[in-house]
Amino acid sequence: MKTYAIHLKLKKKLQIKHAILAIIFLLASITTTTAQCILPAGITTINDLTTVCSKDANNPSGILSIPSGATLHLNTASEFPASFTEIHVLNNGTIELGLDYTFPPTLLKIFLFDADGDKGVASGKINFSGNYFLKISTGTQIYIENTVTMHGDDGAALSGPLNQAVGLYIGSKQYATAKTPNDTGVCSDFSKVIANGGTPSLNECISSTIGSSNAVCFNNQPYTVVSSISGHIPFTTGAVFTWSKVSGPGKVIFGPNTSLSPKNTTENSIEVSIPGTYVLRVTAVQNLSVADCTVPSTITLTKDIKTVAK
Missing domain, CATH: 3.80.20 (24 nucleotide stem-loop, u2 snrnp hairpin iv. U2 a'; Chain A)
Known part of the structure; x- marks a missing residue:
């Protein structure tokens, strides 16, 4: 077994110094995350x-x-x-x-x-x-x-x-x-x-048979991606969803979109070529017609989703 000859007072000073540094880094971290x-x-x-x-x-x-x-x-x-x-x-x-x-x-x-x-x-x-x-x-x-x-x-x-x-x-x-x-x-x-509680936006979820919080297992592909327009806005026609890659170390292959109920929800599948951190973008084009009003106008909604394939 190895032994170390460290003067007790010096050791105590080092412990105090390390404790102070730890507190400083902790406070800096809290300040950064809650600023x-x-x-x-x-x-x-x-x-x-x-x-x-x-x-x-x-x-x-x-x-x-x-x-x-x-x-x-x-x-x-x-x-x-x-x-x-x-x-x-x-x-x-x-x-x-x-x-x-x-x-x-x-x-x-x-x-x-x-x-x-x-x-x-x-x-x-x-x-x-x-x-x-x-x-x-x-x-x-x-x-x-x-x-x-x-x-x-x-x-x-x-x-x-x-x-x-x-x-x-x-x-x-x-x-x-x-x-x-x-x-x-x-x-x-x-x-x-x-x-309606405000303006529409996109919700999203990425999952696999093993994985959570948008961190998924590379060996359990394909992953399921789901997106929906939030709120209870009574649009009469469903949105048109598309998926794209914003960044990441490898290729991303997207499957065909599948419309789900309610009509403002879609499901897709993705496969990535190598592990790493990817940013994906879901885009929805939504016609603004509702039950008592028909218009040709549409709006585009986007959402960037970060996922880590490990």
Whole structure:
């Protein structure tokens, strides 16, 4: 058996040093994974956002939280920081549009919360201060917690002038207008968007006979991939789904899409040529017609899925 002649005091100092380093790395890890910016009460303009969120070395990351009494004012075309992936608008917090504005594809979710439902305190909201449109990417979802308080009422999650010049776009396609559409090429107004819990997005799952959390066993191919459009939006026609490879060390072979019930769900199979980390993209093209409204318009939804074949 080997022995080591280490002075007891030196050994103790090394243990203390290692313990301190471990704590520092742990705290750094926690800071990195939970980093967020909480806006102060009052108005923060898009130009001031990075300065306000400078706690993280002028590099805001993670979640932007807009609490009660706080407003993010989109008053210039300055780009929203790409390091924020989510915006959480809490009760009586506001995103205010002072012009037409486009969020970048790096923003994945906008949550409009309403902790008390329709019990008197306004929900988190997006307010259109004039005849403006808001454009989100094909991979971004607006999630609305209060599906009771409709547009035009106090406390609604989407507020602004009741006319067709106020709109919501997904990608380059108009999805909804503030007022019930009339020959605008869309079927949804803001009240329907609220009632449906927000905008549609894609859910996804990758699995094999052995594997979970999108980590699958290379020797158990093919893998099953399933995607569906979230929510209960009553589209009358099914979406057209396609799959593609974004990145990865080998080739990816996709099988034919199989439509499932409900009609906004599809299943496919994939095989990869070598182990490694792959990013796959599912794309859905959805016609916007509903039971009481037929239009030729479509929207495109996308979702990137990371999977590891071990």
